[in-house]
Amino acid sequence: MRISTTLRERGDDILLIAQHFLTFYAKQYGKPITSFSNEAKEVLTNYHWPGNVRELRHVIERATIWEERDQMGVENLFIKPLYTTMEFSLKRSKEQQIAIDFPEKGMNLELLEKEIIRKAIEKTHWNLSKAAKLLGITRDTLKYRIGKYQLSPQK
Numbered sequence: 751m752r753i754s755t756t757l758r759e760r761g762d763d764i765l766l767i768a769q770h771f772l773t774f775y776a777k778q779y780g781k782p783i784t785s786f787s788n789e790a791k792e793v794l795t796n797y798h799w800p801g802n803v804r805e806l807r808h809v810i811e812r813a814t815i816w817e818e819r820d821q822m823g824v825e826n827l828f829i830k831p832l833y834t835t836m837e838f839s840l841k842r843s844k845e846q847q848i849a850i851d852f853p854e855k856g857m858n859l860e861l862l863e864k865e866i867i868r869k870a871i872e873k874t875h876w877n878l879s880k881a882a883k884l885l886g887i888t889r890d891t892l893k894y895r896i897g898k899y900q901l902s903p904q905k
Contacts, residue, residue, distance in 0.1 A: 767803065768794050771810035772822060782820045789824040797829050798858055864899040867892070876903055 768786065776783040786794065799805060813826040867885065871892075874880035882892040 764795050764799075764806070765791055768806060768810055771807050772814060775811045775814035779814055781814055781817065783814060783817050783822055784820055786822045787824060790822050790827060793824050793827055793829060796861070798860075860899075863895070864901070867895055867899065868901055871896070871901065 765786070772783060772786070775781075794806075801808075809827055809829055812828065813822055816826040817823065867881075870881040870884045871878070874884065878889050878892055878896075882889045885892065887895075
C-alpha cells in the first residue's frame with residue numbers, strides 16, 4: 751500500500767528537499783550557491799506546490815541557472831505564494847452572514863484555516879477547550895488540525 755503525501759503537507763521537509771536540489775544543480779552547473787535567503791525560504795514554504803516534488807525540482811534547477819550569487823534569492827525562484835499576509839476581510843452583516851473580500855490573486859484555504867486556528871489558540875493562550883469553542887468545533891477536531899498544521903506554542 752502506497753501512502754501519498756503532497757509536498758505542501760511536508761512542512762519543513764520542503765526546505766530539506768529544496769536544499770538537496772540546490773546542492774545537486776549548483777554542482778552540475780558550476781555555481782557557487784550554497785543556501786537560500788530567508789525570503790526565499792519563506793516563499794518556498796508558503797507556496798502551494800500544485801506540481802509537487804517535480805515542480806520544486808524544476809523551480810530550483812531554473813533558479814540555479816539564473817542565480818549569480820552564493821545565496822539563492824527569491825527573485826530567481828519565479829514563484830509567489832497565493833498570499834503572504836491576510837489580505838482579505840471578513841464582515842458580519844445584520845443577518846449574520848459573512849462577506850469576504852477576496853484578493854485578486856485568490857487565497858489558499860488551508861493557509862487561511864491554519865492562520866485562523868493559530869489566532870484562536872494564541873487568543874486563548876493555548877487553552878484548547880476555549881479555542882475550540884471560539885471556532886465552533888470540538889476539542890478533538892482542534893487537536894487534529896493543530897497536528898495537521900504542525901502548530902506549537904513556539905511557532
